[in-house]
Amino acid sequence: MTDIVLHNYALSPFSEKIRTTLGLKRISWRSVDVAPLPPRPLLAALTGGYRRIPVLQIGADIFCDTNAILPALERLQPEPSLYPNDCEGLARGMAFAWERAVWIPTIGVLVHYIGDALPPEFIKDRKEGYLGIDISKPAMAPELPHHLQVLHAQYSWLKSALAAARVRGHDFLFGPTPSVLDLACWQTTFLLRKNSPPEVDVLAGLQGLEAWYDRLAAVGHGHVTKMMPEEALAAAAAARPAPVTHLRPDGDPGGLKPGAAVVVTPDDNARVPVHGTLVAASDAQVVIHRHDSQAGDLHLHFPRLGFDVLPA
Secondary structure, eight states, X not given: OOOEEEEEOTTOHHHHHHHHHHHHTTOOXXXXXXXXXXXXXXXXXXXXXXXXXXXXXXXXXXXXXHHHHHXXXXXXXXXXXXXXXXXXXXXXXXXXXXXXXXXXXXXXXXXXXXGGGSOHXXXXXXXIIISSSOOSHHHHGGGHHHHHHHHHHHHHHHHHHXXXXXXXXXXXXXXXXXXXXXXXXXXXXXXXXXXXXXXXXXXXXXXXXXXXXXXXXXXXXXSEEEOOHHHHHHHXXXXXXXXXXXXXXXXXXXXXXXXXXXXXXXXXXXXXXXXXXXXXXXXXXXXXXXXXXXXXXXXXXXXXXXXXXXXX
């Protein structure tokens, strides 16, 4: 079987979401450590310049964004399902909304604690190449009261939903196993609790989530072995993209046809366009083909939520 490879770095909360999913599904995988900041030339050869982390690689198939990675892992290993009790539509939509709503407020609270330790080059990159805002502690400090209000409001409904789930005998939001919504809420909570003193639970309104948090933390990351970036690039060059069987070639809701030149760009941050030709699409996912001089022929997989797919 082709190796499951995750390009990630330890402090990335979105990587933690996928590492925990791999542990949940008991998938053996290879870990390629990448730098928190570009340039990442070997990874860029696989992604066409897409710069967000993590990236999942299965041979010559490259999955960009956790909302493309999670469905790929669900197809690969359906049990335990990330959509228990037929929650897929609700869980996917709310997970996307959660991450959009709490990402900047979470960073705002985090830099309240660790902002003095952030390297200047990291702050510069996040302002100029990623988030488009200054995340230094002095710049974020005036917004701290607002960020705390947002987190308290978001964690309020999460605690209420978890309490209702417990009444039904569920350890997680939709059943006995974590859903994509649990994992989305977990990764931002993990970022805060992992890197802040215990007082953050009171400051940000996390009290009452301890048992749910600990159950997710106990999942672990499964069986993982290290892999060098050069090995991952060689694995892609030696492979061919797998046939796309989960999407129709003519399934693009905007009428784009297979073989059309397209450009795929995140619609919020790190807006680096990736060029290729359309292979197949739906209203939820898109697959494009691109050829790289080092990596060969590749299929790049993106979600539709959060991405613009336009004619090149």
